[in-house]
Amino acid sequence: MKKLLSVLLAMTMALSFAACSGSAANSSAAAPANSTAGKAAGGDSGDMTVVGFSQVGAESDWxxxxxxxxxxxxxxxxxxxLIxxxxxxxxxxxxxxxRxxxxxxxxxxxxAPVTETGWDxxxxxxxxxxxxxxxxxxxxxxxxxxxxxCWVGSDFRKEGDTAVKWMQDNLKDKKELHIVHLQGTIGSSAQIGRTxxxxxxxxxxxxxxxxxQQTGEFTQAKGQEVMESLLKQNDKIDVVYCENDNMAFGAIDAIEAAGKKAGKGGDITVISFDSTKAGLEATLKGKINYNVECNPLHGPRVESIIKELKAGKTPQKLAYVDETAFDANTITQxxxxxxxY
Incomplete structure (x- = not known):
């Protein structure tokens, strides 16, 4: 009987050891050494494509x-x-x-770079x-x-030329035009091209x-501050050329606070850029005379580039977005x- 019990005990221990060894082997197989440890700081991405996006900030509606x-x-x-x-x-x-x-x-x-230089x-x-x-x-x-x-975005010089052409066509009855220029962030492509x-x-x-000619930093608050100051310094202003909608909103507030009328049929013609929904609403109301589009919906465009790269294709180096412009006399709801947007 003692011999029988000894045999049974030995068999039980052998089976337990084999089971433990099998579990350890399976655990090792479930955690391969070549895991995505290098991306640990960004979280476990698995099979997902990891995209790091550095945005300028949140200075405007655009x-x-x-x-x-x-x-x-x-x-x-x-x-x-997305990181x-x-x-x-x-x-x-x-x-x-x-980095x-x-x-x-x-x-x-x-x-989406703050300025053009300093990236090498x-x-x-x-x-x-x-x-x-x-x-x-x-x-x-x-x-x-x-x-x-590659790069995808707007032709900012073309946008500026479009606004100038409208001024030539629609303000030609004025022998002189006294223009105030509210610039965006100095050194940015939009500022350079529109300027x-x-x-x-x-x-x-x-x-x-x-x-x-002064920067309003693409913000409504700064645009209003600068325009208030310039209205006090200049008796004659016919046009304010604002390099985005938010600065235009600030300029309009300053103009109206000074007892003048901005926009269509007003004292000061307002030119703006971006054509955000709020900007177009101001255009429809006649507070902005002319608004040149700058389309911000780059997500699908960037994804298309990534898909090309994944497929082994070479995307276009510079991809300009097709854009239009809106006149207060013709825009509709x-x-x-x-x-x-």
Whole structure:
């Protein structure tokens, strides 16, 4: 009997050991050594495409719509993990964000740059890491174009030229035009292109006088502050050329507070850019005379570029967005109702 019990005990222990060994083997197989540890800082992405997006900030309605477009496109449901960073208008924050994206081993970096210059070093780091960089909205000025994969955005000089052409056609009865220019963030592509357009127009039209040129930083508050000051300094202002809708809103508030009428049939003609829904509503009301479109819905455009890259294709280096413009004399409510931003 003792011998029988000893045999049974030995068999039980052997079976238990085999079961434990089998469980350990299965556990090792379930956690392979080549897991996505390199992306741990960005979370477990699994099979999702990881996109790091450095946004300028949230200075305007246009920027808010641009951010929303990116977030609505790069969702987990669509197979993406989006790592979003708000730079709060500081280039140094964007450089830090890009370096963090590199450390997290994202699949793609998307950059909406604060200014055009100062990107060579950090983009060289991204290139060395083998991460494609897609630039959106504002352009960058680098020593080597291979530092970024491609760019998608607006032709800002063309936007400026479009506004100038409208002024030439619609304000030609005035022998002299006294123009106040509210610029955006100095050094940004939108500011550079729209400024070049106006300055070329002033040069080509002898009766046009640029009485003031000052940045409103693309914000409504700063636009109003600057316009209030310029109204006190200048007795004669015929046109205010605002490089985005938010500055136009601020300028209009300042004009009305000064007892003048802005816009259609008013004392001061208002030119604006972006054509956000709020901007077009102001155009429909006649407070903005002419509003040149700058489309912010870049999310689907960037995704299309990523799909091309995944397929081994070479996307277009520079992709300009088709845009239009809106006149207070012809705009309709239907246009505004159809607006996605």
């Amino acid at each position: 920027r808010t719509a641009n951010t929303a477009s990116m977030k609505e496109t790069f969702t987990e449901a669509n197979g993406y993990k 979003f960073d708000d730079a709060q208008q500081k280039q140094e924050n964007q450089i830090t964000a890009i 963090n994206f590199i450390q997290q081993e994202v699949d793609y970096i998307v950059l 070093t950090v983009l060289k780091e991204a290139k060395d890491a083998g991460i494609p960089v897609i630039i959106v909205d504002r352009m960058i000025d680098v020593s080597d174009d291979s530092l970024f994969t 070049e357009g106006l300055e070329a127009g002033v040069k080509a039209n002898p009766g046009w006088k640029l009485v003031a 239907a246009v505004i109702d159809a607006r996605a």
